[in-house]
Amino acid sequence: MSLTTAPPILEVRGIGKSYGSIIALSDVSTSVNVGEVVCVLGDNGAGKSTFIKILAGAHDYSSGELFLYGQPKRFTSPRDALDSGIATVYQDLAVVALMPVWRNFFLGSELSTAGGPFARLRVKEMKAVTTSELQKMGIDLRDVDQPIGTLSGGERQSVAIARAVYFGAKAVILDEPTSALGVKQAGVVLRYVARARDQGLGVVFITHNPHHAYPVGDKFLLLKRGTSLGQFTKSEISIAELTGLMAGGAELEALAHELER
Amino acid sequence: MTTATAAPPAKDERVATTHPLVLLLRRPEVGALVAALGIFAYFSLTTTSFLSAAGAATWLYSASLFGIMAVAVAMLMIGGEFDLSAGAMTGTTGLLVGAFTTQWGMNIVLAMAIALAVALAVGAFNGIVVIKTGLPSFIVTLGTFFILQGVNLAGTKLVTGQVAIQGMSAVPGFDAVRVYFGSSIPLLGMNLKVSVLWWIAITAVATWILLRTRFGNWIFAVGGQQQSARQTGVPVLRTKIGLFMGTAGAGWLVGMLSLFDVATVQATTGIGQEFIYIICAVVGGCLLSGGFGSAIGAALGALIYGMTLQGIVFAQWDNNWLKAFLGGMLLLAVLVNLYVRRQAGVRE
Numbered sequence: 001m002s003l004t005t006a007p008p009i010l011e012v013r014g015i016g017k018s019y020g021s022i023i024a025l026s027d028v029s030t031s032v033n034v035g036e037v038v039c040v041l042g043d044n045g046a047g048k049s050t051f052i053k054i055l056a057g058a059h060d061y062s063s064g065e066l067f068l069y070g071q072p073k074r075f076t077s078p079r080d081a082l083d084s085g086i087a088t089v090y091q092d093l094a095v096v097a098l099m100p101v102w103r104n105f106f107l108g109s110e111l112s113t114a115g116g117p118f119a120r121l122r123v124k125e126m127k128a129v130t131t132s133e134l135q136k137m138g139i140d141l142r143d144v145d146q147p148i149g150t151l152s153g154g155e156r157q158s159v160a161i162a163r164a165v166y167f168g169a170k171a172v173i174l175d176e177p178t179s180a181l182g183v184k185q186a187g188v189v190l191r192y193v194a195r196a197r198d199q200g201l202g203v204v205f206i207t208h209n210p211h212h213a214y215p216v217g218d219k220f221l222l223l224k225r226g227t228s229l230g231q232f233t234k235s236e237i238s239i240a241e242l243t244g245l246m247a248g249g250a251e252l253e254a255l256a257h258e259l260e261r
Numbered sequence: 262m263t264t265a266t267a268a269p270p271a272k273d274e275r276v277a278t279t280h281p282l283v284l285l286l287r288r289p290e291v292g293a294l295v296a297a298l299g300i301f302a303y304f305s306l307t308t309t310s311f312l313s314a315a316g317a318a319t320w321l322y323s324a325s326l327f328g329i330m331a332v333a334v335a336m337l338m339i340g341g342e343f344d345l346s347a348g349a350m351t352g353t354t355g356l357l358v359g360a361f362t363t364q365w366g367m368n369i370v371l372a373m374a375i376a377l378a379v380a381l382a383v384g385a386f387n388g389i390v391v392i393k394t395g396l397p398s399f400i401v402t403l404g405t406f407f408i409l410q411g412v413n414l415a416g417t418k419l420v421t422g423q424v425a426i427q428g429m430s431a432v433p434g435f436d437a438v439r440v441y442f443g444s445s446i447p448l449l450g451m452n453l454k455v456s457v458l459w460w461i462a463i464t465a466v467a468t469w470i471l472l473r474t475r476f477g478n479w480i481f482a483v484g485g486q487q488q489s490a491r492q493t494g495v496p497v498l499r500t501k502i503g504l505f506m507g508t509a510g511a512g513w514l515v516g517m518l519s520l521f522d523v524a525t526v527q528a529t530t531g532i533g534q535e536f537i538y539i540i541c542a543v544v545g546g547c548l549l550s551g552g553f554g555s556a557i558g559a560a561l562g563a564l565i566y567g568m569t570l571q572g573i574v575f576a577q578w579d580n581n582w583l584k585a586f587l588g589g590m591l592l593l594a595v596l597v598n599l600y601v602r603r604q605a606g607v608r609e
Contacts (some may be wrong), residue, residue, distance in 0.1 A: 055544035098552045099478075107482055109495035110475045117476035169394035 005149050007070030008057065009202040010086060010172045017050050024050040027064070028228045030221045032171055032202035037193060037212035042223035049205050051223065055173050055204060056088035057081030085170035089177065093160040097149030101141060102130040104148045105163050117243045117249050133166050134159065136197050136225045161192060171202035177229030178212045190216050210245030210246055212238045222246060275499070289546025289559030292597045296590070297561050297568070304572035309522065309576050311568075312448040321453065324567025325460035326515050330465045330534070331541035332460075333511035335559035337504040338542050339471070341484035341551030342391060342398035344382065344505060345535045349409035350512030352530035354380050355520040358418055359426030369434040377513045383409070384509025387506060388502035410532055417528040430523040432534045443521030456518040462510070467556035480504065487550025541566055544594040553598075565590065 001219050011031035025047040032038045042048045053059040054066070057075030066073055068084055068100050075081040078088070093226050097103045107128050112119035130144045139158050141151075144252055164172050174193070178186040197203055207213050213220060220237060222229035222245055229245060237245075301474065310316040332346055337344055354376040361372035387405055389396045395518025417424060427437060445452045471477040477502045482490035491497050512531070520526050544565060566587070573580050 090492075092488070096482050096489050096552065098485045098548075099481050103481070107478065107490070108495045110473050110478055117479070118470065118474050121473050121475060121478070125474065156585040197505055 004036065007067070009069060010204075011067040011070075012054070012061075013197055014069075015054060015061050015066060017054060017059060018062050023226055024180075025054070025223075025226050029064075030219070030231055032190045032204055034170075034202060034217050035198070035200050035204040036196050037216050038219045039203055039207060039217035040221045040223060041207060041213055041219060041242070042209060043246065045225070046223040047226040048223060049206075050226075052088065052173060052204075052206055055081075055086065057086070059229070081168075085168060086173065087164035087167070087169035087171070087180060088175065089157070089164055089171040090175050091177075091180070091233045093156055093223040095148050095156060095160060100145045101134075101148050101151070102127045102160060105130045105133070105144075105159065105166070106121075109167060111140050115181055124132065129166070134164050136199075137162050137165075137192055139192075152185055152188070154185035154192075157189050158192040165199070165201060167203065169205065172196065173204040173206070175206050177205070178207060178209060180232060182220060187210055210239060210242045214242060275296050287553040289547075289553060289562055290298040292587060292594065293545045293558050293561035293565065297572065298564055299567050300572065304575065306577040308572065309315060311572055315452070316571070316575060318445075318451040318453055319569045320571035321414055321451075321457050323570050324454040324564045324566075325454065325512050326518060327464050327534075327537060327566055328460040328563030329456075329511050329515050329518075330508075330538045331545070331559040331563040332556045333508040333540035335545060335547050335554050335556055336467055336471065336480060338539070338547045338549070339484045339551060339554045340480045340501055340504045341487065342474070342499065342501060342504065343402060343507040343539065344384075346387065346409055347398065347402075347404040347406040347508045347512050347538055348531040348533065349413060350380055350509055350536035351407050351516040351519065351534070352382065352413045352526070352532065353383075353409050354513040354516030356426060356527035356528065356532055358443055358517070358520060359429060359526045360420050360571040362432040363426060363428050364420055369432055369438055370557065371439070374516065376509065376516070380509040380513040380516075381506050383599055384506035385470050385502055388498075388505035391505070392498050392501050406535065413530075413532075414528045426528075427525045429520065429526075433473045435521075435524070439521045442517045443524075454522070456522070458519065459514065460563075463514075464556050471556055476500065476503070481552055483551075502542065505603070537566065537587070540591050543598070544590050546594075549595075562594075 007033035013029045016028070018026075018027035028047075028051060029147045030038055030040075031160075040048060040051060054061045057078045057080050060074060066075075073084070075084070075086075081088070096107065099107070106129075111122040111126050111129075114120075115121065127144050131141065132185065134141055134144070136156060139162070141157060148159065151159065161168060161172060161174070161177075177189050177193075181189065188214060193203055193205060197216070202228075205217065214234075217232055217234065220235055220242060221231045222242075232242075273564030291384075296374070304311040307314075311320070320394045329387065330351070334347055356378040357379060358369070360370045361367040362369050370390050387398070387402055390401050391563060392525065394401075417426060420426075428507070440455075440457065444455050446455060447453070457498060470479060482493075482495050483500050487497060516530070519530065541562030542554065542555065542559045543562070545555065545557065545560070545562035569586055570580075570583060573583055573586075
């Protein structure tokens with residue numbers, strides 16, 4: 001594979017962000033390649049949200065560098081990031097619960113016979129595309145006409161990702177996609193993340209759950225109090241070590257000791 | 262949190278199964294259709310005049326005026342907003358045309374065009390204020406409703422010294438325009454008012470827009486989850502302003518239809534009817550919270566209202582029963598809606 005020679009889709013070097021005198025993030029480096037899953041792990045307040053907003057183009061960065069396919073880049077807006085192929089799937093998913101799956105899939109980018117709001121929708125085509133795109137990702141819906149609210153949380157998450165992929169994303173940033181889900185539903189999403197990876201997408205997977213991150217991740221970036229605790233490949237770290245690092249191993253041991261009776 | 266795993270284990274987790282009854286109930290207009298058939302059958306069997314040609318023409322006419330408004334109001338409600346000024350607008354537009362033509366001798370077509378422009382401007386104003394300020398449309402249009410009501414009464418008195426404008430039939434060109442707004446067409450022995458055709462056409466166009474155009478998709482989206490709609494690039498402001506202009510435009514049409522039917526317009530025309538439009542829309546399956554409903558349902562809601570309004574007269578009941586019936590229908594419809602949303606709606 002020539003993956004090693006091609007520049008990564010997205011790379012940050014020593015990136016940081018401060019709001020006035022508050023340093024929200026400093027000196028974080030990582031990269032996401034084609035067909036790679038980078039997991040960003042951290043507890044609450046670790047700087048995950050700031051990191052995501054920089055990658056998504058919602059915030060500018062105040063130090064360090066960001067490269068898109070090896071070229072230095074500053075996103076001016078989320079739209080700019082999206083047009084560059086970086087799609088972010090937020091926790092609220094941007095779906096309308098009462099609307100059919102296929103209408104949600106194409107919402108805001110509907111296919112119609114001509115321009116303008118009153119042109120006829122190409123309904124059959126949109127339904128067919130939705131069905132096949134979801135099938136590609138292993139979501140087998142009998143009826144794309146059902147309201148998306150009737151799908152499970154994991155399926156809805158998967159539809160939102162599939163939508164980003166279909167509309168040209170090269171890398172997807174997933175903001176805590178499994179945090180509100182039960183074990184089984186989280187499994188649906190993780191399987192889906194793996195499929196997206198297999199299709200050649202770069203995935204940035206933000207989570208606070210090492211048990212969700214470890215099975216799909218290739219690289220693990222640990223954040224704590226706004227800075228990086230280091231980046232590890234899967235071979236370098238075990239799930240136990242990952243969990244320990246995340247929770248702040250020594251602190252956890254001290255806590256366990258303190259609570260012991 | 263973890264309740265998502267509580268799904269029955271026998272079910273394939275990737276495939277959401279849907280009960281056939283829920284599939285049927287997912288059509289917003291089903292409840293209204295059943296009710297309309299029931300009411301039609303009841304009055305047809307218990308009164309002699311209901312099914313007669315003259316009787317049917319009467320309740321169809323009545324239903325058509327409410328129906329045109331209910332369809333426009335339903336589209337707005339699907340878009341997540343209310344318009345309480347819609348009723349008074351039917352009076353305002355009629356009064357404007359009446360005053361322009363009978364008092365100042367303006368050309369009737371020009372007067373109608375100006376009245377339409379005024380209506381659309383008020384609609385756009387409602388929409389811009391609601392979206393730009395984030396205030397509930399209920400309050401904003403309540404304000405415009407009272408303004409229109411006051412202007413209608415005070416303005417009419419100021420111009421004519423009376424509370425009505427009369428003598429429209431003497432205006433040059435009245436009969437030519439009347440063909441489109443106030444004539445009758447013989448059909449199946451009925452003297453069918455042309456407004457019924459307008460009603461059917463408006464319902465068909467609204468249904469087409471809602472289900473088969475991008476604009477329709479946006480209406481459901483802005484009403485269902487505005488934030489999501491915005492995130493996916495739906496033009497929220499334009500969509501909502503368009504809908505408010507739609508109800509105002511429908512108000513103009515109904516204003517014209519009643520003006521050309523009787524050649525007279527009362528200063529109080531349309532006042533108190535704004536809630537009837539909303540009730541018709543809700544009976545037809547619109548959710549008060551937006552994002553769900555249908556134009557056909559609203560048209561059926563208006564048909565129910567029109568049939569009951571005239572049916573009670575034919576049955577020689579005290580017509581105050583109408584209000585009680587209307588309230589009962591509304592409650593029933595809201596309960597059905599609640600059930601539908603629980604079944605087909607949001608899981609969380």
